[in-house]
Amino acid sequence: MNTVQTSSNRKVAVVTGASSGIGEATARTLAAQGYDVVIGARRLDRLTAVADEIGGRAIPLDVTDDESVAAFCAHLDRVDILVNNAGGARGLATVAQADLEDWRWMWETNVMGTVRMTRALLPALEASGDGLIVTITSIAAIEPYDNGSGYTAAKHAQGVMHRTLRFELLGKPIRLTEIQPGMVETEFSLVRFDGDAQRAASVYEGLTPLTADDIAEVIGFVASRPPHVNLDTILIKPRDQASARRNIKNP
Template identity: 85%
Template sequence: MTTPDTPSSSRRVAVVTGASSGIGEATARTLAAQGYEVVVGARRLDRLQTLAQEIGGRAIALDVTDDASVTDFCAQLDRVDVLVNNAGGAQGLATVADADLEQWRWMWETNVLGTLRMTKALLPALVDSGDGLIVTITSIAAIETYDNGSGYTSAKHAQAVLHRTLRPELIGKPVRLTEILPGMVETEFSLVRFDGDAEKAAAVYDGLTPLTAGDVAEVVGFVASRPPHVNLDQIVLKPRDQASARRNVKTG
């Protein structure tokens, strides 16, 4: 079995999208520590370059909502063994009645079509690797709904269905698929959702201990270290202080 710790000429390559911060950055560090050559992609190239230097990886600008950007990114890859579809996010907390269509479009473009673009583009290389792995970071919002979250929950449900549909479609091919569904994780996620309002973002986690980006990254690392015959289909992880998308120690 090929392992990450092979000579550089056959070193396994992991691609991580949305790697300029949060779960993506932590995942890149975890996989690099396991011996992977990690290629990180995101729009904030300055952050990516700093990360790549620290982990001995490669940084390539990537906007998963842009066809040309995805094509250019993938054209620079000679080999791909692991794809971590992490790029995504949420905007707004409007009701369905007050839904902002531009926010919905952004969430669907980023979470759903972004995952589709990257997966479709890199699937041939993943198959050719002989032991490909696709990890898609969705959310408990892919299996639950909550008030004022329809834009994000619908996008995450769609992203998850895309990923889950691949599982039977790829039966017989050397590609494993794992969906990771985190609950509350303290990253820049809430800051983006609240349009940069740091006070509102911090208030989300007041009174409870959320997961960290590193917690999720450790799970990705565990998945990536399994032997080729083991497929971890779905992994749901939440902080102890959270029971569901609607219920935690603050909400009772």
């Protein structure tokens, strides 16, 4: 694992939650575009394997922990792109049956984790002269759905934070893009259902969901735009999904 600071002139892209799914696919895409990719996640073995494959740098990161975020950022002497991807859902409880620990985890991971990383790296992003912040929220950031209040509340908050930052950074050399994926087949449902693989797989049976590579391709396109072009918000759904509530299985 290489955590030595770089002195090259290559642009640096930071991707959180990059040990699998959208984060891993994004790391591969940005590396293919020539970025020096620095990836962070808690599962260091998987993270290191990805970094070794793409020629990137793997650094342990828990976005819910202040000290972990500080230690991660201390390795960086340049940042051109920050992809806030770390996040997730737990459970499908109603509000009446809400598990408060699940709610805390979702808020810490999706909302506070994004705030921690963004706040820590804003000076470096501005100093780059053409910084880009990509925040992966969800269709749940704009639409509630039954039994999803904990996750939709967290994603709404994460999205509003990102959109507010767009106003606050107006006039500074930093672009901001919010990506709102619909149904994407990754480990998302496996985490939501506490490792129940059969239940997770059933979410996508009977339809064709998006893949992590589909989202990563769009992030790569965003990153390739010239400095004056800001793609503010991108909602991406599979053809088989019409809204957060409606798809071909649940019309």
